[in-house]
Amino acid sequence: MIINFLFAAIKAGTPLLFGTTGEIMTQKTGNLNLGVEGMMFMGAFMSFFVAYHSDSLVLALLAAFAIGVFAALIYAVLTVSFMANQNVTGLTLTIFGTGFAKFFGAMMIDEAGGSPKLSGKFLKAVSEKAIPVLGDIPVVGKLLFSHNPLVYLAVAIAILCTLYLLKTRSGLNMRAVGENPGAADAAGINVTLTKYLHILVGGGICGLGGAYLSLINGGGIWNNSSVVNGQGWISVALVIFASWNPAKAIIGSLVFGAFSVLQFYVPKNIIEVPNAFYVMLPFLITTFVLIITSMRKSKEGSQPAGCGVNYFREER
Amino acid sequence: MKNEAMAIELKQIRKTFGSVVANNNIDLSVKQGEILALLGENGSGKTTLMNMLSGIYKPDSGSIFINGHSVAINSPEDSIRLGVGMIHQHFKLVEALSAADNIILGAKEKGFFLNRSRSEKIREISKRFGLEIDSEKKVYQMSVSEKQTVEIIKVLYRQADILILDEPTAVLTPQETKRLFEILRRMKEEGCAVIIITHKLNEVLEISDRVTILRKGESVATVETAGTSAQELTELMVGRPVELSIDHPETYFEENLLEIHHLTVCDEEGFEMIKDISFDLNRGEILGVAGVAGSGQKELCEALAGLLPVKKGAILYHKENLVGKSPAEIIKMGISMSFIPEDRLGMGLAASMGMVDNMLLKTYNEGKGPFVSKKAARELSKRLVKQLDIVTPSVDTPVRRLSGGNVQKVLLGREIESQPNVLITAYAVRGLDINSSYTIYDLINEQKQKGVGILFIGEDLDVMLELCDRIMVLCNGKITGIVNAKDVTKEQLGLLMTDASGKGGHKS
Ligand SMILES: Nc1ncnc2c1ncn2[C@@H]1O[C@H](COP(=O)(O)OP(=O)(O)OP(=O)(O)O)[C@@H](O)[C@H]1O
Ligand SMILES: [Mg+2]
Numbered sequence: 001m002i003i004n005f006l007f008a009a010i011k012a013g014t015p016l017l018f019g020t021t022g023e024i025m026t027q028k029t030g031n032l033n034l035g036v037e038g039m040m041f042m043g044a045f046m047s048f049f050v051a052y053h054s055d056s057l058v059l060a061l062l063a064a065f066a067i068g069v070f071a072a073l074i075y076a077v078l079t080v081s082f083m084a085n086q087n088v089t090g091l092t093l094t095i096f097g098t099g100f101a102k103f104f105g106a107m108m109i110d111e112a113g114g115s116p117k118l119s120g121k122f123l124k125a126v127s128e129k130a131i132p133v134l135g136d137i138p139v140v141g142k143l144l145f146s147h148n149p150l151v152y153l154a155v156a157i158a159i160l161c162t163l164y165l166l167k168t169r170s171g172l173n174m175r176a177v178g179e180n181p182g183a184a185d186a187a188g189i190n191v192t193l194t195k196y197l198h199i200l201v202g203g204g205i206c207g208l209g210g211a212y213l214s215l216i217n218g219g220g221i222w223n224n225s226s227v228v229n230g231q232g233w234i235s236v237a238l239v240i241f242a243s244w245n246p247a248k249a250i251i252g253s254l255v256f257g258a259f260s261v262l263q264f265y266v267p268k269n270i271i272e273v274p275n276a277f278y279v280m281l282p283f284l285i286t287t288f289v290l291i292i293t294s295m296r297k298s299k300e301g302s303q304p305a306g307c308g309v310n311y312f313r314e315e316r
Numbered sequence: 317m318k319n320e321a322m323a324i325e326l327k328q329i330r331k332t333f334g335s336v337v338a339n340n341n342i343d344l345s346v347k348q349g350e351i352l353a354l355l356g357e358n359g360s361g362k363t364t365l366m367n368m369l370s371g372i373y374k375p376d377s378g379s380i381f382i383n384g385h386s387v388a389i390n391s392p393e394d395s396i397r398l399g400v401g402m403i404h405q406h407f408k409l410v411e412a413l414s415a416a417d418n419i420i421l422g423a424k425e426k427g428f429f430l431n432r433s434r435s436e437k438i439r440e441i442s443k444r445f446g447l448e449i450d451s452e453k454k455v456y457q458m459s460v461s462e463k464q465t466v467e468i469i470k471v472l473y474r475q476a477d478i479l480i481l482d483e484p485t486a487v488l489t490p491q492e493t494k495r496l497f498e499i500l501r502r503m504k505e506e507g508c509a510v511i512i513i514t515h516k517l518n519e520v521l522e523i524s525d526r527v528t529i530l531r532k533g534e535s536v537a538t539v540e541t542a543g544t545s546a547q548e549l550t551e552l553m554v555g556r557p558v559e560l561s562i563d564h565p566e567t568y569f570e571e572n573l574l575e576i577h578h579l580t581v582c583d584e585e586g587f588e589m590i591k592d593i594s595f596d597l598n599r600g601e602i603l604g605v606a607g608v609a610g611s612g613q614k615e616l617c618e619a620l621a622g623l624l625p626v627k628k629g630a631i632l633y634h635k636e637n638l639v640g641k642s643p644a645e646i647i648k649m650g651i652s653m654s655f656i657p658e659d660r661l662g663m664g665l666a667a668s669m670g671m672v673d674n675m676l677l678k679t680y681n682e683g684k685g686p687f688v689s690k691k692a693a694r695e696l697s698k699r700l701v702k703q704l705d706i707v708t709p710s711v712d713t714p715v716r717r718l719s720g721g722n723v724q725k726v727l728l729g730r731e732i733e734s735q736p737n738v739l740i741t742a743y744a745v746r747g748l749d750i751n752s753s754y755t756i757y758d759l760i761n762e763q764k765q766k767g768v769g770i771l772f773i774g775e776d777l778d779v780m781l782e783l784c785d786r787i788m789v790l791c792n793g794k795i796t797g798i799v800n801a802k803d804v805t806k807e808q809l810g811l812l813m814t815d816a817s818g819k820g821g822h823k824s
Pocket of ligand 1: 314315333336337338356357358359360361362363364365405707708717718719720721722747
């Protein structure tokens with residue numbers, strides 16, 4: 001029971017992990033992109049569309065990544081090159097992304113004459129499989145080594161991003177750009193290029209989160225109204241919970257995943273709470289996390305100092 | 317031979333910001349192995365000119381030659397590649413990163429991963445130039461002089477052979493300045509070209525080989541340091557003869573304004589920075605506060621202004637205890653503080669607002685009704701611009717765009733104009749050009765004659781001896797002496813500052 005619960009928590013937390021990692025990469029370079037929800041929506045649609053027509057998981061993921069990059073590119077052009085307000089641009093991207101996915105989603109439904117459904121072959125490719133040998137270990141095998149391939153992908157990306165941030169030269173340069181673009185610029189770092197690069201990669205990773213939602217959580221059926229459903233927003237909040245560290249986001253998304261599946265695992269005859277309470281729970285926790293973390297004061301593990309402010313070299 | 321080539325040559329440089337002409341017709345040159353001082357009043361365009369060498373700004377017209385070749389510097393990257401290293405007026409460091417990270421930042425080196433041998437190289441450089449640094453310490457935990465050391469090593473790390481320092485000494489103690497100058501001389505011996513900006517004429521005379529003077533954005537003269545004097549330099553800078561002397565008017569008020577009894581104050585981290593001090597301040601008196609940086613000056617100011625809680629003791633103003641009152645109540649009672657922080661922009665001004673709005677910040681709650689009236693503030697701003705020669709396109713220009721020194725005049729002018737009974741100024745002339753400094757001294761004297769009690773926290777002992785009536789010396793948060801300025805010498809003050817008498821209790 002507990003194992004099943006944790007297993008489900010990991011499954012539900014994975015899209016959040018994608019979204020959070022993507023947003024961390026974006027914020028670390030000094031841009032607050034509130035368009036995660038939109039980018040996830042676009043990724044969800046694109047991956048489903050491609051999977052529906054090609055039956056290929058790799059192509060579906062590439063498509064999700066690509067559309068995320070494209071959405072982030074719009075955001076980057078507006079904020080980095082044209083100095084548009086980051087909050088407004090991000091919010092607009094969310095609205096745009098949601099509309100984009102719903103519009104083309106409706107077209108796809110029309111075309112298919114009913115809710116489109118992914119082929120059995122494809123669903124098999126993304127199904128949960130125990131890794132040979134490792135998967136046979138009791139408890140641990142089920143918990144850690146019996147997931148669908150995207151779970152491993154999410155964890156691998158989060159760990160790679162952490163290593164990149166902390167151990168590489170370009171990761172250091174990128175953190176400097178996020179903290180103090182003026183200083184980074186004076187040190188000879190190309191601020192614009194650095195920002196573009198990481199905003200785009202961050203967007204791509206968010207797109208993958210969308211793919212997870214439509215390909216796995218959706219059960220292979222396209223549902224036009226509730227694919228992403230606020231997960232993008234929770235991801236943004238999780239960035240703070242994870243104190244801008246993708247490795248910590250693994251834990252964070254697990255916790256949030258646990259809350260979102262809690263309703264199915266609390267025995268109904270013991271505690272009786274309306275379902276709506278459980279649906280609300282992740283958002284309630286998000287609120288608390290935001291309140292608690294905003295009281296914490298330290299330079300490390302807090303928002304990059306230059307985050308949210310556009311940089312123009314000649315302005316002082 | 318290579319040594320004969322000019323390291324830098326600027327010809328007919330011009331730079332404008334909108335309608336503001338910051339630089340015009342500027343010619344300047346520096347040889348290898350030479351230290352050039354760049355001198356000019358606040359807002360005369362020194363920082364702007366140097367920023368064109370470091371790639372922050374691009375000139376509108378004119379040409380730049382480095383080692384004899386005409387170059388176009390389009391970005392800081394270009395500038396670094398040409399061997400130019402600049403230490404900016406407001407440091408360009410990433411606070412959240414360690415010293416080592418800041419030093420290797422952006423350096424064009426091989427390898428994708430950060431290599432741990434970097435500390436080796438940093439250590440080697442520090443040793444060669446006699447610099448001390450903890451390379452794993454985070455920048456936000458550092459003092460100003462440590463930050464500056466990081467900046468210097470950063471430049472050395474990139475093997476820059478042209479070094480530009482924009483007012484490096486404004487925030488340093490005399491000892492730290494001495495150390496900096498030793499490093500500069502060492503670099504000069506190694507054949508580097510150095511440009512240094514400073515408002516302190518004695519430093520110009522001490523360290524430089526030649527001096528180039530800017531006035532209102534144009535280069536007006538270049539002179540050999542050996543054949544000039546402070547007087548001549550000032551006149552070239554201002555453009556007319558000026559008299560460099562500080563008045564010392566006598567006043568006869570005989571009334572006690574502030575009485576401090578056994579004051580103990582802790583800083584934010586809970587360290588006792590002021591330990592059981594008692595003194596008083598009279599009307600029409602300038603009480604100087606001398607001491608090595610960090611002896612508790614900042615905490616004393618903040619405690620008097622109500623910004624830091626008092627741990628023990630009393631602050632009596634006309635027999636009324638100020639301890640526990642809010643900053644707003646204290647301001648209302650006529651106690652005004654202008655603290656020029658080490659990072660200068662930080663305290664007291666809103667950088668993206670214009671002068672008018674910044675004046676209002678202090679007085680908005682005096683007006684009646686829900687709306688603020690900008691008329692008085694606007695007039696005050698205009699008066700200050702005239703009185704203090706503030707260089708600004710208009711009183712509504714965001715203060716962040718003003719030159720470093722002019723920002724400071726805005727802050728100080730506002731405090732003086734609020735007609736206080738007690739005026740606390742800390743480092744009032746930090747970063748101000750010589751002429752403005754004397755204007756400030758005059759203003760302070762004027763206040764004194766009106767009967768204001770002034771607490772003058774300063775750095776330059778010569779100035780304090782002339783300006784102040786009494787001087788209180790702080791050392792490690794304790795008072796080591798309160799002396800009459802007339803009866804004391806600089807050397808005696810120096811001894812009190814380092815507490816040679818041992819009166820200040822424990823030594824650190
Ligand atoms: N980015 C900018 N935008 C608008 N105006 C500017 C900008 N940078 C400088 N200026 C203006 O150019 C003039 C010269 O400024 P600069 O900072 O070069 O003076 P400075 O000689 O360094 O003075 P200080 O000794 O006070 O530092 C000032 O009038 C300033 O307001
Ligand atoms: Mg300057």
